[in-house]
Amino acid sequence: MNTVKIESEILGAVESLRGEAVDMLCELVGHASLLGEEASAQEVMARRFGELGLKVDHFEIDEEKIRQHPGYSPSLVSYQGRRNVVGIHHPAGRATGRSLILNGHIDVVPIGHPRLWSQSPFEPRVEGDRVYGRGAADMKAGIVAYTMAFKALRNLGYEPAAPVYLQSVIEEECTGNGALACLVAGYTADAALIPEPSGECVQTSQMGVMWLAIDVYGVPVHASRAQEGIAATTFAQYMVDELRALERRWNEPASRHPMYCNHAHPINFNLGKLSGGEWPSSVPTHCRADLRISYYPGKKVPDVKAEVESLLKAAHAKHPNAASVRYEVSYRGFQCEGLVIDMEEPAIATLIQCHQDLLNAEPGRYAMTATSDVKFFHLYGNIPSTCYGPSGQNIHGVDESVSIASMQRVAAVYALYIARWCGLNRLG
Incomplete structure (x- = not known):
């Protein structure tokens, strides 16, 4: 396949989904998926994954299964009725590429005092290039980005030539037990990417x-x-x-x-x-x-x-x-625990190259002073992984927002990454 041609096709395919991407992000922001209240947002994700033709697995966290795992953190509330949602792609054609996990968390942090917000935190607002609302940047825009990346390839008539797992998990903001439960359930791959709001930079380490x-x-x-x-x-x-x-x-x-x-x-x-x-x-x-x-x-x-x-x-x-x-x-x-990511790993080097080739610039790199679900893939799954996501503002603060253009660029990079890392088969 001609690389220049697929790059050009991807940019156009992602841009054609801009309106749908903004609508999906606004729909997700409208669901106040606070700790213990993630169910309705996860129903949206199950529907979206199903519309992509993915097999949908949604399951409650079995705390007894993860309690003895070294990555377990003591939970804050019951897991009853609270589900992870995974969209599963297995190629209809011959599997020739490398498998991939695209992971994002659906839960959001509390809003603080509502009087500080310009308007209701869970009533999404679009102004120019930005979508405002709690969770818009952290990290529902990232979930939208990988969903649209997958859809863009399908719209171009391709499927990944390897298994791909789109994960929407709970409880990243306080334990990470949602992502851990996916790992314990047997979801593994040759690489994992998390579109946390990184300003289109590649994470090198985390605390x-x-x-x-x-x-x-x-x-x-x-x-x-x-x-x-x-x-x-x-x-x-x-x-x-x-x-x-x-x-x-x-x-x-x-x-x-x-x-x-x-x-x-x-x-x-x-x-x-x-x-x-x-x-x-x-x-x-x-x-x-x-x-x-x-x-x-x-x-x-x-x-x-x-x-x-x-x-x-x-x-x-x-x-x-x-x-x-x-x-x-x-x-x-x-x-x-914290971790350091090897930038020379093929999975990470491929991401860097995709950004550079598509956007004509070397991506920034950042040492994260927080934690993310990368830790489970990296420390316990032996899966090369990092964070790379759109540009957000006021994360965990007031009037949180995300750049739509940045979300679109990240979606395009993810689509190119899937094409290169997993390979592509023609549909039909």
Whole structure:
């Protein structure tokens, strides 16, 4: 097949689907697929995969099957009624190429306070080149991009000459157990790509991430004698401030992983939620601090826990009120390692070349200071994998949005990648 010809055909085929791509993205944004509420959005994905002629597999996560897996993270809510959806392509013609997983997460993070948004976060808005709404960038545009990539090839009269699995998974934003469940269910391939919103850059590495909670129990008294009590809220903030010494230490140049030497502030300990107190006229009995901490590739989860707990123990012991205040550390949500991606892997080098050939520029590369579902393919599936997706703004923030033109370019690159990595058969 003439490479220049297929490139030109792909660009045109993807552009012809622009209106459908925007409609699909708006439809998905309109489904508030928050944690535990993903069902309706997954019904959309099952329908879309079916319309592509894919065999559709939708299944609940069996937590008992994944609980002993090293990639498992403690769940936050029940998995009952919450499904992964996988569109399965097996070539009708002879299978001659290499297989591929295209993975995206359907879940979105909370919106924060709605009064901060320009309009309802789940009422999608199209303005110029951008679609606004929670999840537009992170990462429903990516799901649309790989769906349209597959459809563009079909519209040109081709099918991938190898198995391709389009995965729409739940719970990437807090555990990753959705993608893990796909791996445990037997979904594997020669490569995996995730269109997380990367600004059309190729991911080179990602952090390990851990969620932990510190529960503090103080000494309550009437507010009129507040000086005689010990407020759990104040003590919890003290413990968090002491923990930040570890954040500062890991950010020091001598402590950095080579992939993050030039990053302004790679390690972040985020106090995401602080809840405590019972009554305005009572010194607070209890306070819970929920944190997300990050750490470099190569660090193991048990070692990070030991370091964190040692620091908290020392902080508690040196406080003058230590004898009167009790604290506990617990772990739910992310408990995952970081990783480094080999850019010379054929699967990754092919992606870079597809971007360069189609868009006439070398793609940027970035060391991710968060985590993604790449970890399951890379660390546990022995599947070369990376993130490459469209340009988004205000991810996890207010008035989140994504560039339509960028989404279209990513779809075109993915279509060319399928053509080169999987090979193509003529349909009919």
